[in-house]
Amino acid sequence: xxxxxxxxxxxxxxxxxxxxxxxxxxxxxxxxxxxxxxxxxxxxxxxxxxxxxxxxxxxxxxxxxxxxxxxxxxxxxxxxxxxxxxxxxxxxxxxxxxxxxxxxxxxxxxxxxxxxxxxxxxxxxxxxxxxxxxxxxxxxxxxxxxxxxxxxxxxxxxxxxxxxxxxxxxxxxxxxxxxxxxxxxxxxxxxxxxxxxxxxxxxxxxxxxxxxxxxxxxxxxxxxxxxxxxxxxxxxxxxxxxxxxxx
Ligand code: NAP
Numbered sequence: 001x002x003x004x005x006x007x008x009x010x011x012x013x014x015x016x017x018x019x020x021x022x023x024x025x026x027x028x029x030x031x032x033x034x035x036x037x038x039x040x041x042x043x044x045x046x047x048x049x050x051x052x053x054x055x056x057x058x059x060x061x062x063x064x065x066x067x068x069x070x071x072x073x074x075x076x077x078x079x080x081x082x083x084x085x086x087x088x089x090x091x092x093x094x095x096x097x098x099x100x101x102x103x104x105x106x107x108x109x110x111x112x113x114x115x116x117x118x119x120x121x122x123x124x125x126x127x128x129x130x131x132x133x134x135x136x137x138x139x140x141x142x143x144x145x146x147x148x149x150x151x152x153x154x155x156x157x158x159x160x161x162x163x164x165x166x167x168x169x170x171x172x173x174x175x176x177x178x179x180x181x182x183x184x185x186x187x188x189x190x191x192x193x194x195x196x197x198x199x200x201x202x203x204x205x206x207x208x209x210x211x212x213x214x215x216x217x218x219x220x221x222x223x224x225x226x227x228x229x230x231x232x233x234x235x236x237x238x239x240x241x242x243x244x245x246x247x
Contacts, residue, residue, distance in 0.1 A: 002031050002056055002081060002082070005029060005030060005031040005056060006030050006031070006085040006086065007030070007031045007032075007033065007077070007081055007082060007083065007084050007085050007086070008025045008030045008031070008032055008033065008084070008085065008086040008087075008088065008227070009033040009035060009060075009074075009077060009086070009088065009121075009125070010022045010025070010032065010033070010034060010035060010088045010090055011035045011064060011087075011088065011089055011090050011091040011117070011121060012035065012036070012037070012090045012091030012092060013032075013034035013035055013036060013043060013046070013090070014034070014036035014037070014038075014040075014042045014043040014046070015039055015042050015190070015191055016188075016190035016191055016192060016216055017090055017140065017185065017188060017190060017216045017219045017220070018034075018035075018088070018090040018091065019034075019042075019046055019216065020215075020216030020217050020219065020220040021088055021090060021216075021219070021220045021223050021224070022034045022046065022050070022057075023046070023050065023220065024217070024220040024221065024223070024224045025086075025224060025227075026050045026053070026055035026057065027055075028224065030086075031055075031056035031057075031058070031081060032050070032055060032056065032057050032058070033057075033058045033060055033077050033081070033084070034046065034047055034057055034058070034059050034060070035059075035060045035061070035062060035064075035073065035091070036059065036060075036061055037061065037062065037063055037064070037091065040061065043059055044059065047059050058077065058080065058081060060073045060076065060077060061073075064113065064116070064117030064120060064121060065109075065112040065113055065116055065117060066120075067116075067120045070117070070120040070121055070124055071120070071124050073124075074121070074124035074125055078128065083128045083129070083132060084125045084128070084129075084135075085134070085135060085136065086135070086136045086137075086138070086227045087121060087122065087125045087135075087136075087138070088137075088138045088140070088223055089117065089121055089137065089138070089139045089140060089162075090140040091113065091117055092113060092114055093109070093110065093113050093114075093192075094152070094155060094192045094193070095110065095152070095154070095155060096151045096152055097151060097152075097154075098151060099151075099153045102153070102154055106154065107154050110154040110155060110157075110158045111154070111157075111158050111161070113158075114155075114158035114159060114161070114162060115161045115162065115165070118139055118162055118165060119165070122137055122165075122169065122180075125137070126173065126178070129173075129176070130173065130176045130178065133176055133178075134177050134178070135177070135178040135179075136178065136179050136180075136181075136226070136227050137169070137178070137179070137180045137181075138180075138181050138182070138183060138223050138226050139162050139163075139165070139166050139180070139181070139182045139183070140162075140182075140183055140185065140219070140223075141159045141160075141162045141163050141166075141182045141183065141184045141238065142155070142156075142184055142185060143184050143185065143240060143242045143245060143247075144159055145157075145158075145159025145160040145161075145162065145163055146160070146163070146184055146238065146240070146247045147245070147247060159184075162182060163182055163184070163238045166181060166182035166236065166237075166238065167236045167238075170235045170236030170237075171236060174235055174236070179226075179231070179232075179234065179235040180235060180236065181226045181231075181234060181235060181236070181237050181238075181239065182237065182238045182239065183219060183222050183223055183226070183238075183239050183241055184238050184239065184240045184241070184242070185214060185218075185219050185241050185242065186208065186213070186214055186240070186241065186242025186245055187204045187208070187213045187214065187242075187243075188213065188214045188215060188216060188218070188219060189213055189214075189215055189216075190216060201213065207245070208242070208243040208244060208245060209243060209244030209245065210243040210244050211243075212243060213243070214241065214242070214243060218241055219241055222239060222241045
């Protein structure tokens, strides 16, 4: 059933941006590993929908804060399907809080999900990519990691770390034929922003040159492009998809 399909693993594909990325790759004929953490039902529904359209989909559950769970997930995919061609490190959490109110646990959790998770997943897929001298890693950061977000210092710091990781890793694995890039979305309507009120949405639109917020498909389109041959000379970049906010 897999034939010669390329394999993409998308973390946090149960909903939002990750789900849109999984949909986009499935539409383009990739075999898609949809990772989820707690959103089993949503992930299963999307997988069933994509499979009904003829896509190859494999569901994988893991808490990406846990190195062993990530390792087991990657080994399971490699055993069942083979080597992963493209890794999209998308899973993430948000939290808005005054800096002085952030607890030790909240600070560590923010870094565990974003920074540790991206590290664990990338480290687990790289040996096979290096031995094949091919592969592509795309990290999802945030505009706030570039310009800093008030009341989101831990989130901004963790997303900034992902940008540093992208640039350094791209240099290290470029000679092995592997590209590593980062997409930094602006404000996107997803579950993550469910607590924002309409007044805040209006203010965010006003601050954006295109006078609108983005949707998950806007990010999926860029991620897909970065995975293709058309992006073969692009690596180590942080690419903003944010409606025109100039960094
Ligand atoms: P979302 O709708 O809240 O989805 C988050 C995803 O991350 C879910 O699939 C969730 O899995 C997964 N996840 C959370 N904690 C996890 C953990 N410990 N282990 C494994 N998976 C975990 O968020 P989104 O808006 O689509 O955001 C996706 C990415 O884009 C995030 O990295 C976010 O920081 C970034 N981003 C979002 C925006 C925005 O405005 N929405 C802007 C810039 C950047 P389960 O549901 O299965 O638990």
